[in-house]
Amino acid sequence: MTRYEELAQRLRRQIQSQVWLPGDKLPSLRESCKQSGLSLMTVLQAYQLLESQGWVVARPQSGYYVANSPSALPESGGALHLSEQVDINDAIFDILQAAKDPTIVPFGSAFPDASLFPQPRLARSLASAVRRMSASSAVANLPPGNEDLRRSIAQRYAQQGIAVAPDDIVITSGAMESLGLSLQAVTEPGDWVAIESPAFYGVLQAIERRQLKAVAIPTDVQTGIDLDALADALARYPIRACWLMSNFQNPLGATLPRARKQQLVAMLAARGIALIEDDVYSELYFGPARPPALRAFDRDGSTVLHCSSFSKCLAPGFRVGWVAAGPYAAKIQRLQLMSTLSASVPTQLALADYLHQSGFEPHLRRLRRQLELRQLAMYRGIQQAFPAGVSISRPEGGYFLWLTLGQGRDARTLYRRALAQGISIAPGHMFTTGDQFRDGVRLNSSFPWDARHQQAIETLGELVRGL
Amino acid sequence: MTRYEELAQRLRRQIQSQVWLPGDKLPSLRESCKQSGLSLMTVLQAYQLLESQGWVVARPQSGYYVANSPSALPESGGALHLSEQVDINDAIFDILQAAKDPTIVPFGSAFPDASLFPQPRLARSLASAVRRMSASSAVANLPPGNEDLRRSIAQRYAQQGIAVAPDDIVITSGAMESLGLSLQAVTEPGDWVAIESPAFYGVLQAIERRQLKAVAIPTDVQTGIDLDALADALARYPIRACWLMSNFQNPLGATLPRARKQQLVAMLAARGIALIEDDVYSELYFGPARPPALRAFDRDGSTVLHCSSFSKCLAPGFRVGWVAAGPYAAKIQRLQLMSTLSASVPTQLALADYLHQSGFEPHLRRLRRQLELRQLAMYRGIQQAFPAGVSISRPEGGYFLWLTLGQGRDARTLYRRALAQGISIAPGHMFTTGDQFRDGVRLNSSFPWDARHQQAIETLGELVRGL
Structure with missing residues (x-):
């Protein structure tokens, strides 16, 4: 491989691993020469090779930019799951990660609904x-x-x-x-x-x-x-x-x-x-x-x-x-x-x-009232949607409901099936190093009781019935 | 002790431990009643007792405020040293604490001079x-x-x-x-x-x-x-x-x-x-x-x-x-x-x-130039002020100088004597679990070479001579 091909390969890898995103300006030819120690001609050849392959586009008077749809970007996020086995329960990590994904209903999350804060x-x-x-x-x-x-x-x-x-x-x-x-x-x-x-x-x-x-x-x-x-x-x-x-x-x-x-x-x-x-x-x-x-x-x-x-x-x-x-x-x-x-x-x-x-006390008063109303709405929603035999706690504060599914129902199975439907829950085994709370589920009740969350509770109810 | 005396004592302790500073407004009578469960009369008696003792002053239409020189404030910072023995070298903690005290020349600090940043x-x-x-x-x-x-x-x-x-x-x-x-x-x-x-x-x-x-x-x-x-x-x-x-x-x-x-x-x-x-x-x-x-x-x-x-x-x-x-x-x-x-x-x-x-690259260029000039100034200052036999490193970056005092001089002694003169240094034993580097000293060279720092280096030189 020639020197300019090596440089092109390095830049291509950087684009593939998203160091540079579509539309980003690459380092100027002069910067690249300085960094790489290569001649201006070699660097120019590398950039032109990338251009011919569709990875970058040249803009006159400006420089080289990453093309808008460079070939073969990797699936994002994949790298995370290739790592070696670790000692912390995968469910905990997955649930925390799921909290970041706006397409997932985050009932398993420990974070309060972000819109509640001033x-x-x-x-x-x-x-x-x-x-x-x-x-x-x-x-x-x-x-x-x-x-x-x-x-x-x-x-x-x-x-x-x-x-x-x-x-x-x-x-x-x-x-x-x-x-x-x-x-x-x-x-x-x-x-x-x-x-x-x-x-x-x-x-x-x-x-x-x-x-x-x-x-x-x-x-x-x-x-x-x-x-x-x-x-x-x-x-x-x-x-x-x-x-x-x-x-x-x-x-x-x-x-x-x-x-x-x-x-x-x-x-x-x-x-x-x-x-x-x-x-x-x-x-x-x-x-x-x-x-x-x-x-x-x-x-x-x-x-x-x-x-x-x-x-x-x-x-x-x-x-x-x-x-x-x-x-x-x-x-x-x-x-x-x-x-x-x-x-x-x-x-x-x-x-x-x-x-x-x-402002702190008035904020806290509003927050408490909202959390109580939201808890009540979810509590009633669960009562309606879930089958008999499921018991639901009703704490006098905070934003967690604790469900016991009963009848040998396994919360881990519910966790997997719910996630497949775009809903996260926190299954009981996350909260013990032993083998208990297999039918326990923690739900976050801090979210507004809108159509999306109501639908998610109904879906969960269906899934519990199917266990 | 009556109830109002108890309340007065509690408030007095809060003032003594600086929960409320001179000039702070105390909770209103009504708030105090709610918190303590005591009657308005009892709370009023407590506040009046504190007023008569000079701890608080009443301001009409406003409330009770901590007096400007309440009797017998404790020495500040004293509590820190009463704690049980801990496993971390006291010198490390003391030096980090000394960094906070603006009256001490912080040559022992690991923090770069704060004025260097944008x-x-x-x-x-x-x-x-x-x-x-x-x-x-x-x-x-x-x-x-x-x-x-x-x-x-x-x-x-x-x-x-x-x-x-x-x-x-x-x-x-x-x-x-x-x-x-x-x-x-x-x-x-x-x-x-x-x-x-x-x-x-x-x-x-x-x-x-x-x-x-x-x-x-x-x-x-x-x-x-x-x-x-x-x-x-x-x-x-x-x-x-x-x-x-x-x-x-x-x-x-x-x-x-x-x-x-x-x-x-x-x-x-x-x-x-x-x-x-x-x-x-x-x-x-x-x-x-x-x-x-x-x-x-x-x-x-x-x-x-x-x-x-x-x-x-x-x-x-x-x-x-x-x-x-x-x-x-x-x-x-x-x-x-x-x-x-x-x-x-x-x-x-x-x-x-x-x-x-x-702005990052221009800032870094300025920062590097300043650190190099300040290092040079301190290096020359030490050469002049310190006795023969002391060796000084001159690193090609960063902001630490490493001195070897030589001739069996003990850096711990220097540390104690320097601190008594309002100068902190980092003695060599901080950087080992063994018994080495007894004559090693790390100095922070990131500070401007002004009269104060120059004087401090001269004082250190005198102290080294006296070891």
């Missing part, structure tokens, strides 16, 4: 943050993170009667990071951790990555984690930490009654066991008042690491969360410095700005 | 990104990350003659995350990993967290990692991965000569050993051309995971990095989904916008 207000806050950013902002907002934002979060705790100082708080890249760092802060590999069953799949993965041993505690769809079973586990295993959600638990939607929250915190505090509280849904309550966090029952803040974020209630995509970590705050900062360094600075500043406006 | 242009791109953000942006930019940004990065690889498809790239929260995820993707706990000695401290921490065994390979201040020693280590240990920086290595500034880069990649490829390349400084070259990445010598992309970011050359604080991971891309996405979910969306969009403008 996009223009957030945009204004981001624009304002940009104006206030200075040369030193990157360094000034290193862990524990933006001071103004931490103070606003501390004030929100204060309004719930919870004593958290701004210095107890570490701002993170979403709650996922604060939960992972908290787990690292309170455990060593090989330690025992108590979790819920079923549990948010992020818990299961974090525990596997940290090489911990998990005791999964039965968790009721109404009343949350079984405290007797937990007490029993504490007596039998050297449990070092407990990770759970006491409000609108993912996937069940369960909320632990107040007295049991108190009892749970006391039980762990007495044994010196750290409690990692994932509390990302508690702003999304339908009742008259926000259900208390477990952190509210931990007077000196030495037991509970309270993790939350703005991703479910205000600004998905900003990736700003936090942990009220009390005595663990310094350790968590150190871990963060060595894993992601800090949360993104512009979004930290934007949220600090937004919280100084008066 | 703040107004980045602000415009962020503003433009905000306008283009839609309800679905959060989901659309999940891993592997913004498609447009990945394509721009792939084009920059193409211009260096490196074949990387947009789908090979995963956008992360800075290079720190891409490095950590790469390490997780190619190792299991207990595996052996080859690293440089001295090495970027992030490597040491990531290896400890992943419970790996490290073989530290001697690395020369001029020519980088010793390939004979590496070959020897590969023969003696079942090494699974190698993590290093071949361009302007941190802390030495060393760059591996081209032929040795080729040899290194061939050596690892032949044994099927993954190479994690931390290449965050290579845009900051002083010579005529960018030194090639190790990835350039890995034709099919199956050996090298190439990690980089915009944090050192364009936008510190945005926290946007990436890894060109080839066959590992899918695995890395899965790990990311379970640790931070995704990089911040507004900053991803802003960088995609910025890279479509024509």
Whole structure:
């Protein structure tokens, strides 16, 4: 192969792998000479070869552009599935990926409907943050993170009667990071951790990555984690930490009654066991008042690491969360410095700005009302469309419905058949490392109850009947 | 204690822990009643008690505000040092914290001088990104990350003659995350990993967290990692991965000569050993051309995971990095989904916008020239101010100088004495888990050579003489 043929082949491969898209301008002849070390004549021959093959078109006075329908573009997205086997449940990844595909009805998604959030207000806050950013902002907002934002979060705790100082708080890249760092802060590999069953799949993965041993505690769809079973586990295993959600638990939607929250915190505090509280849904309550966090029952803040974020209630995509970590705050900062360094600075500043406006509470009130109405609509839709024997939870907040299909129906089969019809669901086995919840299904009820979503529920109902 | 005294005490504690700052408006009486469940009279008594004690002031028609000098505010920052002992070297944390303190000359910092970056242009791109953000942006930019940004990065690889498809790239929260995820993707706990000695401290921490065994390979201040020693280590240990920086290595500034880069990649490829390349400084070259990445010598992309970011050359604080991971891309996405979910969306969009403008190359040219001039000025300053026997590196890019103090001088002592004078340095022991580099010092040369920095170098010279 001559030199110009080699260059043409390289450029062709770049076009095939979509480094350059149809209509993109290729590097100029002069740039190409400089990069490749080839002569102008050689580069010109390569471009002309590509032109003769229909890959590029020349525009006089301008340069070479990728042709509008270059031959043989590969199927997009195919590369992803050629990768080696990985340890994380394929369904979890597929469902997260399916959330990106607008042709799929995303009932399996964990993301709230994006239209629920105050996009223009957030945009204004981001624009304002940009104006206030200075040369030193990157360094000034290193862990524990933006001071103004931490103070606003501390004030929100204060309004719930919870004593958290701004210095107890570490701002993170979403709650996922604060939960992972908290787990690292309170455990060593090989330690025992108590979790819920079923549990948010992020818990299961974090525990596997940290090489911990998990005791999964039965968790009721109404009343949350079984405290007797937990007490029993504490007596039998050297449990070092407990990770759970006491409000609108993912996937069940369960909320632990107040007295049991108190009892749970006391039980762990007495044994010196750290409690990692994932509390990302508690702003999304339908009742008259926000259900208390477990952190509210931990007077000196030495037991509970309270993790939350703005991703479910205000600004998905900003990736700003936090942990009220009390005595663990310094350790968590150190871990963060060595894993992601800090949360993104512009979004930290934007949220600090937004919280100084008066819009957050009105937004939350609207959001809660919408989520409650949408939940009700989907709940009624399922009641109508699904066969007898299917039970449906009706949580008092959040945006998940938990279905038990009953009669030996397999949610995995439903998952596959539904996906073939363009509907994603979250089958129960995603939420356990064991073999339970085979007939469990989590549905996201945050979407508007329009013809498309109504039709999708009816289709699901048909599919359940056919199982 | 009566109820109103209890409420007053709670509010006083909040003021003491700086939940409310001097001048902040406290919650209104009505809000306070609602939150506390107390009567209006009780709340009013509490506020009046605080007023009588000088903690708050009442403003007619408006409400209660924190007094301007409430008695007995605690020393700020003190809480941080009360935490339990942690496993990460205190010096690393202290130096990162010192970077935040504008009264300290940050020669120990790893962050480039913030005034070097095109703040107004980045602000415009962020503003433009905000306008283009839609309800679905959060989901659309999940891993592997913004498609447009990945394509721009792939084009920059193409211009260096490196074949990387947009789908090979995963956008992360800075290079720190891409490095950590790469390490997780190619190792299991207990595996052996080859690293440089001295090495970027992030490597040491990531290896400890992943419970790996490290073989530290001697690395020369001029020519980088010793390939004979590496070959020897590969023969003696079942090494699974190698993590290093071949361009302007941190802390030495060393760059591996081209032929040795080729040899290194061939050596690892032949044994099927993954190479994690931390290449965050290579845009900051002083010579005529960018030194090639190790990835350039890995034709099919199956050996090298190439990690980089915009944090050192364009936008510190945005926290946007990436890894060109080839066959590992899918695995890395899965790990990311379970640790931070995704990089911040507004900053991803802003960088995609910025890279479509024509400003990046001119900015980089200016940046490289400035860094070279500042390095030269500091180098000359050190030559003048420091005693004989101190050797100074002079890397061909980046912004670190590596000093060897010689004559048994202890860099830790210098570190302590310098900090007492308001100057931070990075002592050699930060870059090893062993007992070497006791007389090594890394200095950040990215700052303008003004009176303050010149004076600081003279002070350091005096301190070295006194060791």
